[in-house]
Amino acid sequence: MKRGYRRTDAVILNSMDYGESDRIITFYTRDYGKLKGIAKGARRSKKRFVGNLEPASRVRLVFFQTGKSELVRVEAIALQEGYSLLKNDIERYGRACYVLELTNELTLEGMKNAEFFDTLSCFLRLPGDGGGGFGREMLRFFEIKALALSGYLPHLEGCVACKAGPGQRALFFSSEKGGVICGKCAAFLKNIIPLSAGAAGFLSMAARLEVEKLKRLMPGPIVLDECERILADFIRYQLGKELKSKKFMEKMGASRIEWQFP
Numbered sequence: 001m002k003r004g005y006r007r008t009d010a011v012i013l014n015s016m017d018y019g020e021s022d023r024i025i026t027f028y029t030r031d032y033g034k035l036k037g038i039a040k041g042a043r044r045s046k047k048r049f050v051g052n053l054e055p056a057s058r059v060r061l062v063f064f065q066t067g068k069s070e071l072v073r074v075e076a077i078a079l080q081e082g083y084s085l086l087k088n089d090i091e092r093y094g095r096a097c098y099v100l101e102l103t104n105e106l107t108l109e110g111m112k113n114a115e116f117f118d119t120l121s122c123f124l125r126l127p128g129d130g131g132g133g134f135g136r137e138m139l140r141f142f143e144i145k146a147l148a149l150s151g152y153l154p155h156l157e158g159c160v161a162c163k164a165g166p167g168q169r170a171l172f173f174s175s176e177k178g179g180v181i182c183g184k185c186a187a188f189l190k191n192i193i194p195l196s197a198g199a200a201g202f203l204s205m206a207a208r209l210e211v212e213k214l215k216r217l218m219p220g221p222i223v224l225d226e227c228e229r230i231l232a233d234f235i236r237y238q239l240g241k242e243l244k245s246k247k248f249m250e251k252m253g254a255s256r257i258e259w260q261f262p
């Protein structure tokens with residue numbers, strides 16, 4: 001990116017104090033992908049930033065690309081959406097933090113992906129869309145969409161090892177192989193997880209559907225449990241670690257609370 005001022009919409013992924021009065025903020029922007037910036041004097045200048053630096057906020061961002069540092073200089077931030085419904089409930093906020101951390105981990109700096117930005121904004125807005133919730137299904141939907149949009153989608157239709165088509169009775173999933181495994185191939189593999197045809201179908205459907213239409217999918221609790229186990233294993237394998245917010249969420253028991261669409 002050339003030296004100069006830029007303007008874009010962004011979601012704040014995280015924000016931390018730096019030095020005496022600055023803050024370092026990670027954004028997911030619509031026009032420039034993930035971006036890290038320093039807000040000089042942010043903790044002193046109430047005027048320019050007025051408490052708009054909280055994670056899970058959608059903002060209009062003005063920054064200066066210095067060309068010298070990996071960090072851009074944050075010039076101004078104006079709050080567009082504070083997602084207060086997410087923030088005034090500790091369980092919902094825990095889930096939102098997971099969505100933000102997963103975004104941060106799955107994306108690279110400076111790679112524009114407007115669809116990822118729109119999907120993320122859409123998910124953060126869900127509690128305000130009448131339901132007031134942000135539950136387990138939503139997390140599974142977000143996981144599968146985020147994997148698809150960042151190029152990590154597992155192979156979900158037919159066996160990833162022998163390429164046999166769908167329709168097999170016994171199915172499994174292997175994070176190492178990167179997808180669904182048929183009964184025959186499963187006999188030669190370790191660390192495989194049983195997978196029902198229902199869960200496999202749900203995952204491949206969710207990966208293809210637009211966010212607005214996801215509401216039509218209503219997976220039962222057993223399918224959701226299966227998907228949770230498989231996606232958690234696959235994400236852990238891809239990232240090589242467990243996310244902090246996931247551990248927090250599990251402590252809260254937040255991921256186990258049911259939520260129905262209105």
Ligand SMILES: [Zn+2]
Pocket residue numbers: 159160161162163164181182183184185186
């Ligand atoms: Zn196979």
